[in-house]
Amino acid sequence: MPRLATAIHLGRGRRLAHDHAVTEQSVRPQPRRKVVSSPYIHRLQRRHFLLFDVLPIIGTVAAPALLAGHPFGVTELVLLLSMWLLTGLGVTVGYHRLFTHRTFKAAPAVVAVLAVLGSMAGQGGVISWVALHRRHHEYSDREGDPHSPNLSGGGLAGRFKGLLHSHFLWMRRHEYPNIVHYAPDLLKNRLLVRVARLYYWWVVLGLAIPALIGGLAEMSWLGAVSGLFWGGLVRIFVLEHIVWAINSFLHMFGTRPYESRENSRNGGLFALITLGESWHNNHHAFPDSPSFGLDWYRLDPGFWLIKALAAAGLAWDLKTPGRDRIEAKRITKPAA
Numbered sequence: 001m002p003r004l005a006t007a008i009h010l011g012r013g014r015r016l017a018h019d020h021a022v023t024e025q026s027v028r029p030q031p032r033r034k035v036v037s038s039p040y041i042h043r044l045q046r047r048h049f050l051l052f053d054v055l056p057i058i059g060t061v062a063a064p065a066l067l068a069g070h071p072f073g074v075t076e077l078v079l080l081l082s083m084w085l086l087t088g089l090g091v092t093v094g095y096h097r098l099f100t101h102r103t104f105k106a107a108p109a110v111v112a113v114l115a116v117l118g119s120m121a122g123q124g125g126v127i128s129w130v131a132l133h134r135r136h137h138e139y140s141d142r143e144g145d146p147h148s149p150n151l152s153g154g155g156l157a158g159r160f161k162g163l164l165h166s167h168f169l170w171m172r173r174h175e176y177p178n179i180v181h182y183a184p185d186l187l188k189n190r191l192l193v194r195v196a197r198l199y200y201w202w203v204v205l206g207l208a209i210p211a212l213i214g215g216l217a218e219m220s221w222l223g224a225v226s227g228l229f230w231g232g233l234v235r236i237f238v239l240e241h242i243v244w245a246i247n248s249f250l251h252m253f254g255t256r257p258y259e260s261r262e263n264s265r266n267g268g269l270f271a272l273i274t275l276g277e278s279w280h281n282n283h284h285a286f287p288d289s290p291s292f293g294l295d296w297y298r299l300d301p302g303f304w305l306i307k308a309l310a311a312a313g314l315a316w317d318l319k320t321p322g323r324d325r326i327e328a329k330r331i332t333k334p335a336a
């Protein structure tokens with residue numbers, strides 16, 4: 001799964017794409033560029049990397065020191081788990097299954113809530129995230145994939161380098177996918193554009209909520225700081241590394257039950273903690289499926305939420321693939 005880029009990218013990226021098109025047209029007609037690069041965009045990427053990737057690592061390393069002055073109690077546990085679950089569902093159900101792959105349709109209120117929760121994860125504004133992830137599916141494990149672990153050379157050193165690159169180093173500086181090319185459907189959605197423009201504020205809100213609850217629970221500033229660390233920075237750190245592990249480890253290690261042209265793998269052991277994302281080979285084989293588990297017995301909390309929304313009439317048109325289509329792609333046939 002991808003990440004990065006901010007709401008500001010939206011406006012700036014659009015203008016860059018437009019400026020570029022005008023320049024090109026004045027010379028000779030050419031196809032629209034799929035990626036854009038500029039010192040301004042790379043500066044934003046570096047800033048995002050430091051703020052939302054490096055800072056949570058520092059916060060997580062520092063958090064145990066807090067324990068000397070404030071114990072990890074029930075409030076911290078509840079804040080860490082609930083904020084992780086809510087923002088994690090925002091990413092997998094909202095950013096990934098709904099906005100990127102359009103695997104189902106949803107009511108505007110659901111669209112708004114999922115987009116905001118996904119934004120709070122600090123993994124980039126929704127439109128940029130979608131553009132990056134669509135590019136990942138277009139070029140999976142080939143030149144052009146923003147985060148493949150398999151393009152950094154052979155041998156142990158090459159594989160290790162690839163793992164680090166795909167896990168998070170790629171985010172420091174990368175070609176920015178042209179959102180006009182990759183996400184024209186989202187740019188037409190005024191609600192999503194509005195949520196994307198406020199991206200930084202959603203991340204701040206995702207930090208302020210656990211701080212406020214922590215402070216109120218104990219009526220102390222130390223409680224607020226503790227809430228900020230465990231429900232904010234540590235929660236962002238945990239979810240980020242879970243999502244990044246899909247990009248890195250699950251394009252290298254795991255099982256491959258279905259035919260797909262890249263090296264995606266399933267990691268069934270991690271199904272619960274990844275909210276169903278670890279059925280990554282299933283997902284690449286059937287990207288239009290709202291279910292990543294594909295069968296009821298494979299744990300897929302993201303799909304459970306979609307089913308619950310559908311039962312409540314808030315989601316519809318689930319594009320679950322038929323049994324024939326699934327079996328046609330299976331590499332390892334089940335025993336007769």
Ligand SMILES: [Zn+2]
Nearest residue numbers: 001136264280
């Ligand atoms: Zn992938």
Ligand SMILES: [Zn+2]
Nearest residue numbers: 133137283287
């Ligand atoms: Zn995907």
